[in-house]
Amino acid sequence: MHWRAALVAAALGLAVSACQEPVSAAEKTVAAPAAKRVAEEGEGLKTAVFAGGCFWGVEGVFSHVKGVKSAVSGYHGGTKRQAAYKLVSSGITDHAEAVRVTYDPKVIRYDQLLRIFFSVVADPTQINRQGPDVGAHYRSALVPQSREQAAVAAAYLRQLRAARLWSKPIVTKMERAQTFYPAESYHQDFMLKNPRHGYIVRWDAPKVKALKAMYPGVYSARFQPD
Structure with missing residues (x-):
């Protein structure tokens, strides 16, 4: 969907996203190796921030991981004033x-x-x-929330680059942690609330299926709400 149409939909209060742009094929999964640098984060709940395209799927996958207490869709990298879907989706x-x-x-x-x-x-x-989603607001990025996460993320990126699992160079970057702004309510738990949505069926449900197949030990059938 073009951003102008997304703006109109947002103005009308519709749960319509630029994530719904026509597509031709589903993404492929890659069996990434276990990290050589194991995270040591101590006791208590921790937070991590990931940017990986449309947040519906990112949230959906992590919401099915054992040990995850919540997964919240939102915006990272800009200002509070910019943290609105109609602005972010415009690019x-x-x-x-x-x-x-x-x-x-x-x-x-x-x-x-x-x-x-x-x-x-x-x-x-x-x-x-x-x-199918194009624009800098769909970039892939790791946003470490601690020195330990930063060290682990940097080590893992080096490990993946050395492994040459992809035919093209890895461009995922590490970004400095800034304020995370939760997205509008209709974006939260979108996969759970809209399992038959066209975009979910085509792009995001296969990711959850792949999670279950590749990592059955950490997969949770129970969706962890935000």
């Missing part, structure tokens, strides 16, 4: 569609979340797009 802000994941590191570690991200969530070789 005129510095925000990326992103998801804030709250997790228990005793159940699922940050390095394991990274493995899931690169295996079934995002294609790290695409610049300023993911699948």
Whole structure:
């Protein structure tokens, strides 16, 4: 969907997204290796932020991971004033569609979340797009929330580049943590609320299916709400 149409839909209060642009084929999954640098984050719940294209799918995948307590769709990289879907989807802000994941590191570690991200969530070789969604607001990025996460993420990116699993260079970047702004309510738990939505069926449900097939030990049939 062109951004002008998305703006009109947003103005009318419709839950319509630029994520619904016509597509021709589904994304492929890649079996990313386990991280050599294991995260050591101690006790208590932690948060991580991932940008990987349309946040519906990113949230949907992480919401089915054991140890994840919540996954919230939102915006990262820009200002509070810019944190509105009609602005972000126009491509005129510095925000990326992103998801804030709250997790228990005793159940699922940050390095394991990274493995899931690169295996079934995002294609790290695409610049300023993911699948059918085009624009810098659909960039793939890791946003470490601590020094430990930053060290683990940097090490894993080096490991993946050395592994040469993709035919093209990895362009996923690490971005400095800034304020995360939750998206509008109709974007939250979108996959759970709209399982038959065309975009969900074609692009996001296959990612959850791949998560279950590739990592059955961490897959949870129970959707973790925001």
